[in-house]
Amino acid sequence: MKRLVLLGGGHAHVHVLDALARTSLPDTEVVLVTPSAQQIYSGMLPGWIAGHYRRDEIAIPLMPLAQRAGVRFVQARGTGLDLDARQLQCDDGKTIDFDLLSIDTGPTTDTGIAGCAEHAIAVRPIDDFVRHIDALIHRAETDPAARLAIVGSGAAGVELAFALRQRLPALPLTLIGASAHPLDGLPGRLQRRARRLLAERHIHWLGPRRAIRIDTDGVTLDNGDTVAATQVLQVTGATAPAWPAQAGLATDTAGFIRVGPTLQSVSHPFVFAAGDVAAYADPRPKSGVFAVRAGPPLADNLRRLVTGQPLAPWHPQRRALYLISTGDERALAAWGPLCAEGGWVWSWKDRIDRAFVARFTHADT
Numbered sequence: 270m271k272r273l274v275l276l277g278g279g280h281a282h283v284h285v286l287d288a289l290a291r292t293s294l295p296d297t298e299v300v301l302v303t304p305s306a307q308q309i310y311s312g313m314l315p316g317w318i319a320g321h322y323r324r325d326e327i328a329i330p331l332m333p334l335a336q337r338a339g340v341r342f343v344q345a346r347g348t349g350l351d352l353d354a355r356q357l358q359c360d361d362g363k364t365i366d367f368d369l370l371s372i373d374t375g376p377t378t379d380t381g382i383a384g385c386a387e388h389a390i391a392v393r394p395i396d397d398f399v400r401h402i403d404a405l406i407h408r409a410e411t412d413p414a415a416r417l418a419i420v421g422s423g424a425a426g427v428e429l430a431f432a433l434r435q436r437l438p439a440l441p442l443t444l445i446g447a448s449a450h451p452l453d454g455l456p457g458r459l460q461r462r463a464r465r466l467l468a469e470r471h472i473h474w475l476g477p478r479r480a481i482r483i484d485t486d487g488v489t490l491d492n493g494d495t496v497a498a499t500q501v502l503q504v505t506g507a508t509a510p511a512w513p514a515q516a517g518l519a520t521d522t523a524g525f526i527r528v529g530p531t532l533q534s535v536s537h538p539f540v541f542a543a544g545d546v547a548a549y550a551d552p553r554p555k556s557g558v559f560a561v562r563a564g565p566p567l568a569d570n571l572r573r574l575v576t577g578q579p580l581a582p583w584h585p586q587r588r589a590l591y592l593i594s595t596g597d598e599r600a601l602a603a604w605g606p607l608c609a610e611g612g613w614v615w616s617w618k619d620r621i622d623r624a625f626v627a628r629f630t631h632a633d634t
């Protein structure tokens with residue numbers, strides 16, 4: 270009997286669990302190790318903040334999914350690996366032996382801004398973020414001096430700004446970003462449209478300015494200015510966790526686990542990685558789309574390895590569809606250079622997102 274440990278209940282692993290619920294792996298015990306009993310679906314998080322979804326509508330409960338798959342559920346966070354002994358160390362002090370390990374733990378938050386750990390609410394871990402949001406909204410509704418700054422102006426920061434504006438129409442809100450425009454990396458037309466919408470909604474866009482310190486007064490910028498804020502959200506993009514490189518797994522220069530086209534670690538073939546924590550052979554942006562797309566080839570290759578078949582290479586699609594909600598049941602879309610906007614884009618996004626969660630939530634879908 271071999272043991273496969275699935276570390277992290279991320280987008281690719283929910284697919285692996287779903288595949289295991291359909292067909293189990295022969296002679297293999299599968300264990301899911303993840304710190305939360307649910308996977309919050311980040312694509313619907315801004316819609317929940319804006320008031321369009323209930324809290325339970327944006328979460329995939331992992332325990333029933335694991336149960337259907339015949340997978341043992343261990344609620345813990347992986348903190349380190351001994352690759353020679355094939356042992357996973359967890360934050361509860363326990364170790365778990367494995368023959369095969371698959372990692373889908375997502376990214377972590379950059380701790381490089383002074384004071385961020387003490388004075389900012391980080392978007393990751395998302396479970397903790399969700400717990401803070403109710404208190405943030407309550408404070409903003411009851412404290413006339415409340416002012417919010419969001420550090421990070423990529424797609425997630427912009428969506429959260431629009432969602433919070435929808436929920437808190439009178440809250441002074443500043444969006445801080447180091448890039449020349451919000452939605453850096455997306456088509457210029459979309460960036461310009463986002464800037465116009467930010468201005469119309471009285472969301473003060475402060476870019477290109479790098480946040481260098483966060484304290485009780487607010488956010489200090491690289492030009493010495495301070496943005497006064499009673500609460501600060503940090504949405505600064507994907508950073509690699511430290512433990513994969515510390516364990517000796519081959520990583521890219523940013524610390525993400527380097528995998529080949531079969532999703533196996535290039536240094537340790539008994540370790541697989543997918544989603545934002547992985548650096549693919551053919552690099553792709555960190556995005557839920559690619560984490561989701563990695564699920565089927567990951568499930569397939571884990572099965573192939575266990576059953577002694579040759580592994581199949583995965584070639585991720587070139588482009589991802591970006592759907593960015595603007596808080597008011599409208600959304601912006603980008604597919605390569607093509608852009609669109611409107612209520613119909615939101616309806617489209619809403620359908621895709623609800624279907625994703627439903628697929629892993631209801632046994633009969």
Ligand SMILES: Cc1cc2nc3c(=O)[nH]c(=O)nc-3n(C[C@H](O)[C@H](O)[C@H](O)COP(=O)(O)OP(=O)(O)OC[C@H]3O[C@@H](n4cnc5c(N)ncnc54)[C@H](O)[C@@H]3O)c2cc1C
Pocket residue numbers: 276277278279280281282302303304305307308311312313314315345346347348373374375376392394424425426428429543544545546555556557558559560592
């Ligand atoms: C507000 C917001 C909105 C977004 N909207 C979109 C969108 O609309 N479309 C899109 O494509 N992308 C979107 N993204 C990006 C998207 O969230 C990520 O790219 C995606 O979550 C990556 O998936 P993943 O499976 O790699 O990791 P995650 O979804 O982060 O899942 C990681 C899992 O591993 C668990 N875990 C973490 N650390 C450990 C550990 N040490 N040990 C064990 N388990 C661990 C976590 O609890 C979690 O269950 C958004 C991000 C944010 C913040």
